[in-house]
Amino acid sequence: xxxxxxxxxxxxxxxxxxxxxxxxxxxxxxxxxxxxxxxxxxxxxxxxxxxxxxxxxxxxxxxxxxxxxxxxxxxxxxxxxxxxxxxxxxxxxxxxxxxxxxxxxxxxxxxxxxxxxxxxxxxxxxxxxxxxxxxxxxxxxxxxxxxxxxxxxxxxxxxxxxxxxxxxxxxxxxxxxxxxxxxxxxxxxxxxxxxxxxxxxxxxxxxxxxxxxxxxxxxxxxxxxxxxxxxxxxxxxxxxxxxxxxxxxxxxxxxxxxxxxxxxxxxxxxxxxxxxxxxxxxxxxxxxxxxxxxxxxxxxxxxxxxxxxxxxxxxxxxxxxxxxxxxxxxxxxxxxxxxxxxxxxxxxxxxxxxxxxxxxxxxxxxxxxxxxxxxxxxxxxxxxxxxxxxxxxxxxxxxxxxxxxxxxxxxxxxxxxxxxxxxxxxxxxxxxxxxxxxxxxxxxxxxxxxxxxxxxxxxxxxxxxxxxxxxxxxxxxxxxxxxxxxxxxxxxxxxxxxxxxxxxxxxxxxxxxxxxxxxxxxxxxxxxxxxxxxxxxxxxxxxxxxxxxxxxxxxxxxxxxxxxxxxxxxxxxxxxxxxxxxxxxxxxxxxxxxxxxxxxxxxxxxxxxxxxxxxxxxxxxxxxxxxxxxxxxxxxxxxxxxxxxxxxxxxxxxxxxxxxxxxxxxxxxxxxxxxxxxxxxxxxxxxxxxxxxxxxxxxxxxxxxxxxxxxxxxxxxxxxxxxxxxxxxxxxx
Amino acid sequence: xxxxxxxxxxxxxxxxxxxxxxxxxxxxxxxxxxxxxxxxxxxxxxxxxxxxxxxxxxxxxxxxxxxxxxxxxxxxxxxxxxxxxxxxxxxxxxxxxxxxxxxxxxxxxxxxxxxxxxxxxxxxxxxxxxxxxxxxxxxxxxxxxxxxxxxxxxxxxxxxxxxxxxxxxxxxxxxxxx
Numbered sequence: 063x064x065x066x067x068x069x070x071x072x073x074x075x076x077x078x079x080x081x082x083x084x085x086x087x088x089x090x091x092x093x094x095x096x097x098x099x100x101x102x103x104x105x106x107x108x109x110x111x112x113x114x115x116x117x118x119x120x121x122x123x124x125x126x127x128x129x130x131x132x133x134x135x136x137x138x139x140x141x142x143x144x145x146x147x148x149x150x151x152x153x154x155x156x157x158x159x160x161x162x163x164x165x166x167x168x169x170x171x172x173x174x175x176x177x178x179x180x181x182x183x184x185x186x187x188x189x190x191x192x193x194x195x196x197x198x199x200x201x202x203x204x205x206x207x208x209x210x211x212x213x214x215x216x217x218x219x220x221x222x223x224x225x226x227x228x229x230x231x232x233x234x235x236x237x238x239x240x241x242x243x244x245x246x247x248x249x250x251x252x253x254x255x256x257x258x259x260x261x262x263x264x265x266x267x268x269x270x271x272x273x274x275x276x277x278x279x280x281x282x283x284x285x286x287x288x289x290x291x292x293x294x295x296x297x298x299x300x301x302x303x304x305x306x307x308x309x310x311x312x313x314x315x316x317x318x319x320x321x322x323x324x325x326x327x328x329x330x331x332x333x334x335x336x337x338x339x340x341x342x343x344x345x346x347x348x349x350x351x352x353x354x355x356x357x358x359x360x361x362x363x364x365x366x367x368x369x370x371x372x373x374x375x376x377x378x379x380x381x382x383x384x385x386x387x388x389x390x391x392x393x394x395x396x397x398x399x400x401x402x403x404x405x406x407x408x409x410x411x412x413x414x415x416x417x418x419x420x421x422x423x424x425x426x427x428x429x430x431x432x433x434x435x436x437x438x439x440x441x442x443x444x445x446x447x448x449x450x451x452x453x454x455x456x457x458x459x460x461x462x463x464x465x466x467x468x469x470x471x472x473x474x475x476x477x478x479x480x481x482x483x484x485x486x487x488x489x490x491x492x493x494x495x496x497x498x499x500x501x502x503x504x505x506x507x508x509x510x511x512x513x514x515x516x517x518x519x520x521x522x523x524x525x526x527x528x529x530x531x532x533x534x535x536x537x538x539x540x541x542x543x544x545x546x547x548x549x550x551x552x553x554x555x556x557x558x559x560x561x562x563x564x565x566x567x568x569x570x571x572x573x574x575x576x577x578x579x580x581x582x583x584x585x586x587x588x589x590x591x592x593x594x595x596x597x598x599x600x601x602x603x604x605x606x607x608x609x610x611x612x613x614x615x616x617x618x619x620x621x622x623x624x625x626x627x628x629x630x631x632x633x634x635x636x637x638x639x640x641x642x643x644x645x646x647x648x649x650x651x652x653x654x655x656x657x658x659x660x661x662x663x664x665x666x667x668x669x670x671x672x673x674x675x676x677x678x679x680x681x682x683x684x685x686x687x688x689x690x691x692x693x694x695x696x697x698x699x700x701x702x703x704x705x706x707x708x709x710x711x712x713x714x715x716x717x718x719x720x721x722x723x724x725x726x727x728x729x730x731x732x733x734x735x736x737x738x739x740x741x742x743x744x745x746x747x748x749x750x751x752x753x754x755x756x757x758x759x760x761x762x763x764x765x766x767x768x769x770x771x772x773x774x775x776x777x778x779x780x781x782x783x784x785x786x787x788x789x790x791x792x793x794x795x
Numbered sequence: 796x797x798x799x800x801x802x803x804x805x806x807x808x809x810x811x812x813x814x815x816x817x818x819x820x821x822x823x824x825x826x827x828x829x830x831x832x833x834x835x836x837x838x839x840x841x842x843x844x845x846x847x848x849x850x851x852x853x854x855x856x857x858x859x860x861x862x863x864x865x866x867x868x869x870x871x872x873x874x875x876x877x878x879x880x881x882x883x884x885x886x887x888x889x890x891x892x893x894x895x896x897x898x899x900x901x902x903x904x905x906x907x908x909x910x911x912x913x914x915x916x917x918x919x920x921x922x923x924x925x926x927x928x929x930x931x932x933x934x935x936x937x938x939x940x941x942x943x944x945x946x947x948x949x950x951x952x953x954x955x956x957x958x959x960x961x962x963x964x965x966x967x968x969x970x971x972x973x
Binding site: 084085087088089090091126127128129130131133135142143144145148150151152154183386387388390391394397398512573748 | 822824825826827839847864865888889891892893894895896907908932947948949950951952971972
């Protein structure tokens, strides 16, 4: 990454980093340069040196992202912050890198002058590379439609059969007018009663028609087979990709959007291949074939036929770009429509409880109306242009009829020949008409193809290394100077180092937003840490195969998601091949068996969205049973008992106790009392590990944990006092 | 950092509308502001527009982070017009820079790469540029019938408060994407 973008005019040769900025530290708009040598940071404004700071005066360097701008700050040992300058967001990654390198310099004394980080944006299109070295948008040059057609490859046997069958039937149709001509010229016009020849021609026509029918049947069979297989492949690939992508990539898209791409867009591509894939080849071939025939028959009449064609193609070419844009708008509104529908129906309970049905109906109506309007705009454009193009195209036909008629009168052409010729002209116009309609189809399809390939081209930012380790996890976890931020250069966790031993129960505590869930996400490797390393049993987590890691980690969250299916399906989700006895055992240990027995269909009771409504505690116990059946080596409990009443919590705690026995457990809980059985506690503060020890040790040291406990005791007291107050108020009334 | 006494209770449920006559803001070296109000001095004050798309100078929240990194709101300025000219200028300069968002004044062309990104060639109040927008159906959208909001691939924000006021060609170019 280039960190010397713009140097001040009179800069010395020892300048290490030099970046432009737009705002001075008081927010005034300026044309400035931030640069450093080994000792100082220099701030130039309008070419003049405005400020000079000694690098060693600062202990920390940070980039703060604001709304439309960001600032570069240095923080001194006593906490005093100094803003060097502020800049617009396209410079954020470069400033972030400089701040990181300066902090490394003050910490270690090593000044890195050439960073091996990749350029933040693609030099070709300007889009951010987001960690990759190649731009996914510029990498594959092939057009989307071409990429789509390449997918025919695995089914080329069916596809080629379909093409051959269509070509044979096209040839038959081309031969037919010749037979018509013989009948007219040899039997109808001279009024000849020679039946043998006439009957043999009729037999030839019938047999050819039958053959064409059989060819058409074979063609349809093979075309559908190709298209349906390609459609299935695309749907499968988009779905597989959605499962492979990391959480950070997936969180950018709504579930509705992904559903739309798996089903809607892939179906459109399938339809395109069925209707147009082989047609493209056959229509072009028949265009060529009939064109040659027309010229052989009469080159002057043939010329008259093709005169309007270039005009039509010019219109078609112009139309393609406009239609592509109009269909993009249709796609956008259709997507908004389905997402709105998904959103409202998912939150139907909230809509009803607030009595806002009318508002949502109006909201939906708005989206639906916009979609309809976009469709109308696209179709109007189409239907305004097409009749005109078709008229221009058929002008040649009138010329042929006029001059052909004159030739018959002059006896230079027979009636049969003219009929054969005009039939060929009509046949020539058919592929041309198809070509006129192609921009509409192509535009519509290329939008959908673009959306499907956009998902397929996405790169997961959490990837397995080339030869990942399949580790049989024992349960030792080590954080070694771990830094992480959901957005680059905005760290949520800073320099976390700790060692968790096999079989230990560790509680993570701290204020909201301090990074507790982030630590868990890193252990699950839903994200990769930006600096430092996490090791499990001494093996870096990045070297362990994701499948191997996650199959040995069990998670119980605050909100349990149950799939649509039976209780049995949901528990056995962790191990589909588990014998039923093991499932009952897991349910028993999870305190779930007793309530399952009371359900109408026992273990076969359908639960989830469409099934029997279970309470929060019951769902939680099914989740614990699921985790138990999984037999994980590491257990993660994220606020597992937060939303439960005291009685239910007791039962769940009991179940959790059995689940966690002998396994490395990491638990997050806001209610510190629920972590009473933790062996040690990690206390996070401002993204750093503030304290690590047993409850007793931490209470003794009277640090952050002590303050948290005291604050919570105070709240509990207040809560206990509250009902009494209510009571006295009630009495007073 | 505020000079908050230990006994002081932060009333999270109370909206404090600040008396503009008593507000005294000064620029800090840290890039933030210092506020003197009601006998108290608050440092590293970070003003926030509560309704940035609807109004730039009304409902401005003044807040800071305490030593525990907890959010503390000092109060809300209902209308910056009530401030003295000097104070208005200082606060406005901070907000304009924090919410730096060039306005789009003309749109020349929009190119769709058919893979979710568009490239908008436009004139803005900070000069002519090609704005790269990734996931454009999320980041290039109308917040109301007239207000266009653009969030580019780098995180820069652009807006057009009334697309109806743009020239005819710009409106035609925008039509397909809004």
